Amino acid sequence: MRFSDVPPEQPAVPRDAATVILLRDTDEGLEVFLQRRVAAMAFAPGVTVFPGGGVDERDADASVRWTGPAASEWADWFGGTEPIARSLVCAAVREMFEESGVLLAGTDVGVIGDAARYAGERRALESRELSLAAFLAGAGLTLRADLLRPWAHWITPVQEERRYDARFFVAVLPSGQHADGATTEAASSGWQRPEDALADAEAGRSILMPPTWHTLSELTGFDTTAEVLDAERTVETIIPKLVREGDQIRVIVGDE
Incomplete structure (x- = not known):
């Protein structure tokens, strides 16, 4: 982690x-x-993370066939403009497919089952040879925004040199699909109960960033995916603060 002790002027x-x-x-x-x-x-x-990544400029392509909440609704939930909201939803679907092989898309008869048939397209998306819009159009698929829920909004502390304005979505693994670690960005991948993932971090077996730790802590309060999807959320922007205490760096979230 590289940051300045004093928040930069710019x-x-x-x-x-x-x-x-x-x-x-x-x-x-x-x-x-x-x-x-x-x-x-x-x-x-x-670091151990959820699937995700930066928005690609092509994620804003309005030609993506889409079902579910409109971009205007996502803009209301997360704040910002409709074009940014559209880009974020498309980036969420694209990044999750690239990194886990799970595809939130469907045909006229429902969500697709095993997405392994699109392995070639997945590699092309990851290498940026193919855009999400071109992939979905070529495969005759519709993006299923109705399978996502807004969860959180975190912005990297101002002291850090590399910063992200990250919106967090929730989704449930579609029936018939399988999540894997077939991505160049992951050394390992897998499923864990939130409390077990937190125990690993507390024991030093893994490293979690504050948004991941906070989210996993929230998830320990739910027993089923249905409960998570039904949870009433008000998405508020969180910008942690970094404070140096001797040789340690302390992360402060909220009014702590």
Whole structure:
């Protein structure tokens, strides 16, 4: 983590980003899909995260066929303009497909089952050879915005050199689909109960950034995916503060 002890006069402009909290129900309770980023990543190397990433300028393509809440509704939930909201929803769907193989898209008869048939398109999306709009149009698919829910809005502290304006979405693993770690950005991937993921971090077996830790803590209060989807949320913008205490860096969230 590289940052200045004194907030800069001109902080770096945060890049819009989308993060997806992917959930499933199991006999052992609610589980969330997590990935440990490879050590070579410029941002958060070796850190355990939810799937997600920065918005691509092509995510704003208005030609994407879409069902579910309109961009205007997402703009109300997250704040900002309709074009940004559209880009964020498209980025959420694209990034989750690239990083986990889970595709929130469907045909006239419902959500697709196994998305492995689109493995080639997935690689092309990750390499930026293909846009989400071109992929969906070529496959005759419709983006299913109704399978997403708004959850949170985090902005990287002003002291950091690399900053993101990240909106967090919630989604449930569609029936017949499988989440994997077939991405160049993840060293490992898998499902965990939120409380187990937190225990790993507390024991030093993994590293969590504040938004991930906070979100996992929130999820421990739910038993099923239905409860999460039905939760009433008011999305408020959170910008943590970084304070140096000796050799340690303390992260302050809210009015602490």
